[in-house]
Amino acid sequence: MTTPIRPSSSRRREEPVRQESLRTINLELVFRHILAATHPISRTELAAATGLTRPTITRIVEDLLAGQLITETGIAHDGRAGRPRVGLTLSDRGPAGLGLDIRADGLAACAVDLTGNVRHLAFAPSPYAGRTADAVLADLARMADAAIEAIAAESLTVVTATLAVPGPVDAGIVRSAPALGWRDVDAGALLRNATSHLNLPVTVENEANLAALAELYAGGDAGAGFVYVSGGLGIGAGIVLDGQLLRGMRGWSGELGHVTVYPDGKPCPCGARGCLHTYASLEAILGDDPAPAGVTPDAAILTRADAGEPATLAALDTASTTLGIALSDVLNILDIDTVLLGGSYALLTSWLTANARAEINQRVLTTDWAPVTVRPAILGPDAAVIGAALTSIDQIRQRPATWLLHQPTVR
Amino acid sequence: MTTPIRPSSSRRREEPVRQESLRTINLELVFRHILAATHPISRTELAAATGLTRPTITRIVEDLLAGQLITETGIAHDGRAGRPRVGLTLSDRGPAGLGLDIRADGLAACAVDLTGNVRHLAFAPSPYAGRTADAVLADLARMADAAIEAIAAESLTVVTATLAVPGPVDAGIVRSAPALGWRDVDAGALLRNATSHLNLPVTVENEANLAALAELYAGGDAGAGFVYVSGGLGIGAGIVLDGQLLRGMRGWSGELGHVTVYPDGKPCPCGARGCLHTYASLEAILGDDPAPAGVTPDAAILTRADAGEPATLAALDTASTTLGIALSDVLNILDIDTVLLGGSYALLTSWLTANARAEINQRVLTTDWAPVTVRPAILGPDAAVIGAALTSIDQIRQRPATWLLHQPTVR
Incomplete structure (x- = not known):
């Protein structure tokens, strides 16, 4: 009886010594x-x-x-x-990291210095309907220019840029971002093109992942585990375990919006039925009555809920219940005990938590031994763009010698 | 505008040099x-x-x-x-690792040598109804004795034991194993007590996690990512990402059986409603007609399905569909593209895959870019006990000096 099996350590290799001076x-x-x-x-x-x-x-x-x-x-x-x-x-002069974000309600840019302090934060409300990816990224490139000019006055130089997008990304290509109407859009190439005068390395990453990183940095708990929920036109999640972002095999983890709640439920833009997205997105909560021009969807929902509008209250009840059902699945699968409600959900926390907590307490197998906390995220709607900027500057923090060798423009 | 945020590397510490000779x-x-x-x-x-x-x-x-x-x-x-x-x-003499498993249909023991080869594998069909944890672990201790005696003849000495259990474990305490009727059972202490004459260190771990490790070792793909589904009286999952077991914050990840399929569905022993367990466990598939005495539940199902029994075929259809819905949630959350059907599900693969694949293809957002594979696990129902034995021997593979220093009985 000799089934050949090779335990893990058989694959451990001695790494060659790195050739660094x-x-x-x-x-x-x-x-x-x-x-x-x-x-x-x-x-x-x-x-x-x-x-x-x-x-x-x-x-x-x-x-x-x-x-x-x-x-x-x-x-x-x-x-x-x-x-x-x-x-x-x-130093709070010298290298800076740039973050750019395509949000449900507009575009955002952020620059952080080496200490992680936010030195520039700009937001431009912007509708996407009928606009091409080219046009959106050209707008973002102008915001990048403005950010770079603003921080140059404080002796800061942007060295790398990170773009946050609401969907799975594959080497710069946004595979599917229904909120933007994008599919297989090479946002990395488009942004590099639009910012070619800046000659910046560009990274594209899922916005929920970046927001989760920003919350991790802001929270300061290195051993943390949490599920960051980014609620907006779409619903995404950034998963942190042992203080590390859990990206999955391709960085496509956390598609919370497409967790099934009711298998035979409402049709979802993704092609399936009964996804959380169809019950708990801002669009779903607004229902047949979209936000008036000039009012963001979350502000419209908040106004109506505060006014006690029955349709909105019922929609928030449904959103909270379905969010709790979908989160229970995540927590049963991942063994995590903290949920941060971020993006527009942060603003709606008081309307979204009661039912969600009740579902989690009923459905997560281990709540008797490890109670689950549901709370609003710290950074609000700017989490993703701040996370993008921090990801950019982290490249210099990890490899400061690169900056010294390849940045002859430093004074 | 200076929100203080501390990027990750601020938490990186220089580790002190380990005090080893x-x-x-x-x-x-x-x-x-x-x-x-x-x-x-x-x-x-x-x-x-x-x-x-x-x-x-x-x-x-x-x-x-x-x-x-x-x-x-x-x-x-x-x-x-x-x-x-x-x-x-x-060497294929010297240290050996012992694995013990409490399965749906009985008890199993396994010993592997340092090369990872299985040198002893025993199974004892055993009903649990009405038996205490003490009695079950006393039986297992006798199987441990038999294993140790059998391999001693081949100059192998067991140095550590790992026990597989169907539920979440917390420092040796089995928190909840409904299939056994266990709640807060200190299986580690009970087994140490029952095997006190052997003086073995004992580790207790979730069976799906151990089975996933065994599949990882057997498959030999170190960069692997897969969800191992352990189907039986309960349904668990072992998650592997980047060639590593993803255990969650407490080792309680992978509670696939309690992912919600129909929120208002059948009541589950866990207290919730509509869990996958209520549609796809062997008990659920058998329905009102349990397996005859002496026949394992999976064999009974297979016989009835092969005979075209309508109730069994319908139950398998439901199990396959609901399994696909629950797995879609897992794959959307984790970004993994391979599912291994293990435990009793390995035997039922041909009846369980068609609907499951259809649900996954419809519900997982990224299947257009990363198709999902569903296939039977390699090791069959012995995966968990083999994984337990491999986990035991891995302690010597990782720290061989420990064996040399503390095993004066070595010839």
Whole structure:
């Protein structure tokens, strides 16, 4: 009886040593210590923490200062009484990350500096009906120009851009974004084309994934697990487990809007029946009475609900119940105990949570041992564009040497 | 406008160097090379691959040979023509891993050697009705004794045991296993007690997770992503993404049986309504006509289906459709493109796939770009117990020095 089976470790390989110069390795080591420090850190502390010699630290710190990756800031106390030293901390000049977002109700642009602070945030209400992807991305390119110009005045230079889109993305190509009427649109190429004068690397990513990342950063709980629900014209989810985004095999995870609630229910634009989308999207809640011109769908729903309009209250009840049924499936499958309601759902939290909680408590097998929390997301509708900008700057945070080597424009 | 947000890398810490002796590090390095090799490897090749000196290799190989972790095997060709050398490969004596499984239809025990080969596999049909957890685990302890005795004759020593159970587990405590009538049963403590004469470390894990691991090992695709469905009296799933088991926050992921199919449907033993369990468990398919004494539920269903019994065919149709609806939710949420039907479902694959595939093709948003495959699992009903045994031996594969240090009984 010898069924041949190869346990996992048989596939473990020894990785070849990476061919990086010692100088780069040491520079990135020092930079990571400055990143991780909760207070300005002195050259003496850096030498102690890294085990590098004082002359090496001095040279690396000069490189990081010259490249505007770090800055000197007042005084750091290194533990020895009465011996104040010059502290080093991340620079709020130098490299910046750009985020762009195509939202249900318009376009957004955001720039963050190396410290993760938002330095520019702009929103342009914009209807999509009848507009081509080209036209939408040309508008976004103009917002990118404006963002870059605005932060240049503060000595910030955008080094990479990330575009958030409401649908699954495949190497820059948006496979299906029904809210925009897009299918197989090469948004990466279109945006690179529209911003060719900027010569920026462009990444395209699902908006719910980016918003979940922004919430993870904002929440500051590295061990976190949560399902971020992005409610709007479409419904998406960004899944975080062990402090990491769970992207699936192609980055297409979290299609919450197309979880089946009633198998024989309403027809969905996706071609199936009874998807959550048909009961809980803003469109579904608005029903036959769309938002008036100039009013966003979520604001219209909120006004009607506050006025006690029966059709809207009934629609919100249905949305809350069906959201709870679909989320129960997600939680039973993933073993996660926190749900963040984001996008337009953040505004509607008080109308959406009661039924959803009741369904979750009834349907999730393990709530007796691990109660589920449902709460509004922290960042509101800007989460995705902020997450996009943070994803851009994270490339420099991960590989600061790249910035120093390839950004001759830095002063 | 300075919303403080801390990107992920701010949480990255430099790990302290692990306090292990150089001797242990080098021994494990050499062992990993032997593990990873696709053919017997010579001492000369090991020296070249690891960068260790020949005397160091000689000493480590002697330790590994003495501990029966590796064995000399005929001749290895190290690339130089005409220079055959003694090859080294994993030992099929020495340490073994024990797996135990509480299945729908009985109890199973399995032992694997360090190469991952199954060296013992036993099954005892056993009804659970009216039996306490104590009694069931006492039976399992006797099967463990028999397994240990059987493989001792082949110079194999069991070093650790893993128990598979059909439900979510929390540090050895089975939270909820309706198929067994268990709730908050400390199966780890009960099994340790029943096997106290063996003095084995015991791990308790969900059976679908273990079966998924066994399929991963057997399939040999390290980059794999799949949903393993364990069909039986209960329905569970083991989720593999990027070649890793996705366990969720507490190891409770994959509660596929409690995904909602019809929100207002049949009451489920879990307290909710319309769970997949109520339509697609073996009990549900058997309906009012349970399997005759001495016949397993899956065999009874298969016999009736082959005989064209209308009620059984209709029940299988419903099971297939509802399974497809629930799986569509899983695939939309996780972005996985392969489903393996395991447990009793492996036997019923030909009756369960047609409707399930149709539902998946209609309901999963991305099937146009990434078609979904539904196929039977490779290992059949023994997957979980084999996965349990592999999980046990993997502890030695990961930390061979532990075995050498703490197993004075090795000849």
